[in-house]
Amino acid sequence: MKIYPDNSVILAPLAGYTDLPYRSSAIRHGCLFAFTEMIDAGSLVFGHGKTLAMLNRGRNESFLGVQIVGSEHEILKKATRIISQHDVNVLDFNLGCPAKKVARKGEGATLAKRTEEAIRAFEVIVRNSQIPVTVKTRILDEEDPAPTIHLVKMLVDAGAAAVTLHGRIMSKFYSGDVKSRIIAEVRGNVKTQLIANGGVFSSSTCETLRSETGCGCVMVARGAMGNPWIFDEIREGRNFNPPTPDGLADEIGRHVAEMAELCGEEIGVRISRKLMIDYVKGRGYPGELRNSVCKIKTLEELKPFLDNVRIGPTPRYGKWIEANPDAPRRLMV
Template identity: 30%
Template sequence: MQIGPYTLKNNLIVAPMAGVTDRPFRMLCKRFGAGHAVSEMITSNSLLWGSEKTKRRADHQGEMAPISVQIAGGIPAQMAEAARVNVAHGAQIIDINMGCPAKKVCNVMAGSALLQHESLVAEILDAVVGAVDVPVTLKTRLGFRRGEENILRIAKLAENAGIAALAVHGRTREDMYNGTARYELIREVKRSIRIPVIANGDIGTPQKASEVLSATGADAIMIGRAAQGRPWIFREIAHYLSTGQLLPAPAVAEIRGVLLEHLDDLHQFYGEYSGVRIARKHIAWYTKGLRGSNEFRQAMYQLESTTEQHQAVQAYFDQLAEQGERLVYEQEAASEPLAA
């Protein structure tokens, strides 16, 4: 997989997810075999660049190259300036967000809301590509509304503007994350343009990864929600694509070590107060479906210190280890909420 001058080690990419793909998570996924990772979106509104949230999102210290930073906004000049500023701070690839379906993003004419205005899409693409000397990629959806999919025209605009790679989520903004991703349109995109195409949406198993690559002809796949609490999915997919065989489930001891290390990184990165709260959702993802995890999580959500949280996770996985080497899952209610 090639993005500009950068040759990725494989065609497995971590999708940008607000509130998830921070530096600790990106580094962890890369360690488990992801060939590339894109940062959480950074606003193009310069009034917010000094906020602690934006500063953390722009922190790439120690991260494996190439460093890809996603920017979001709807004003071409602001997007161009945001690209220049992030390149000056170490970004080696700029990714443009035209795929986020969140209401607060779409309400300010950013993310997937831009797909309603193709002339503005073209202006933004031209402005950002012209502003920097690094590759610019685009993350988008099939269109804004079902029945009005305009991804083929958006893809042509991207290619004509000099976009280095195009990632397509197989849903419209109207779909949000409902229903199933539609890969046939991604296949049409791949056939219609010459730049690399990355397929995204509903890829949660090694078998599905192989099926999507085959069905779309895409150059790479992008994994988002399926990697939450399961960063080793990249190792599993890479092994399956190369051998056709599934790896065994991770041992309890390995997952305990991964989660505890992830917690330590989160606590250090965010500090005591925010670190505890942000770590809660990651702990919930790691433990979802494990034996006795519902009771564990309800107690864990009440903990207020990093030390208590670390100790609770250690004790829970120690108990699991006594029950067997491999993780044992049980049926849980799908509606159980995850703590934010």
């Protein structure tokens, strides 16, 4: 059975982002499938309360995917059992993270390169899980599809209910072209649901990825940062259906308030500063608005920022949009 209906648009796991308030914001804009950020299997097992809280499902979440990263079999086994006891729909194994702190431990994308070892670790998760297990990984070579096909086939044989494939090799991190051809070759060689990932920043880039890879299901990552409207836009097949200044201010206010509720006001507002910048970025606001973010410490101090968001972009914005007709982040003015 397929994990996702055809043509689903899934919110990617994003470390430091896809917590409950972030996922709620995406859900308000029509996102039906979302993942927690990657959770270190060891942190789950050694019982850090904060890590366990990451497994909590929001009231408006009809689907919750949890992603873990790790390599040690005993730890993966215990982490899988913990997750299986929670109200979670899918457990995803991270075989794509290129970050140094993950690579150093031989996990994430580094583990994927050692295919046999990756498969053995994945089998431990599958054996111990009560819920469907999926994988998110990367292409292994930009020119030759064979190594990636081999990896994905092995994962499917080991029990992957779906595989998400990011079309960039590990050394490229998140930059450069997405190698859709490699994803398409994998698509042609496996029966299991394959989700294409990389470079979706608008409805049209989503369609391009779908048509070039043959994958109906796509995963959106950076395209959703500060832009939950992307889910509405893709669903409606409209490239630009951006918020009004009031809509943007309301969304920011709600998101930050939920962060304050989750983490306490001081910490919640502090970690929301990067979100405030993401929300206004590329929408024609003056630089001073972004600079003002670093001084916001309380919900009360957020109010003047939101008032400035409501004022709208600089007068030059209209001209800028004319000159940049494909710019994905916009404002309805």
